[in-house]
Amino acid sequence: MRWPTSLTAIMAHDAHMAAAGVTTVLDAVSAGEFSAKRMRREIFAATLEALAQALATVTANPARALGLFDRGELVHGKRADLLRVRMVDDVPVVVAVWRQGRKVM
Structure with missing residues (x-):
């Protein structure tokens, strides 16, 4: 089944x-x-x-809704913007940022 x-x-x-x-x-x-x-x-x-x-x-849905077809997914040919988040006392805290595939924070 x-x-x-x-x-x-x-x-x-x-x-x-x-x-x-x-x-x-x-x-x-x-x-x-x-x-x-x-x-x-x-x-x-x-x-x-x-x-x-x-x-x-x-990610992808809001990007498409705004006409930003170059982002919203981690796939070849797109911007590769990414946030790394850690929960601290039940609050999401950004601990790293990648913009266009390069770590900026």
């Missing part, structure tokens, strides 16, 4: 699993739906996908 990718598919999958008596991740593993290795891989992949979507929300 493939892991669902859309919210609608996830909800349908969860309803199907609940109807079959599978209500937790551990139930799914014990029922043989997923091996522990596959489950870790699927969770990691879903986390990366969610992170990519979250980053696009604050």
Whole structure:
């Protein structure tokens, strides 16, 4: 069985699993739906996908909305502007800055 990718598919999958008596991740593993290795891989992949979507929300999407097509993504041929941020007492603090691929702070 493939892991669902859309919210609608996830909800349908969860309803199907609940109807079959599978209500937790551990139930799914014990029922043989997923091996522990596959489950870790699927969770990691879903986390990366969610992170990519979250980053696009604050990088590529605003850049495109402003007509700044030379930035917003770390890909060959774009500006490569980047901030490194560290959380200090639940406050994001900029600790390094790269502008056009060169570290400036």
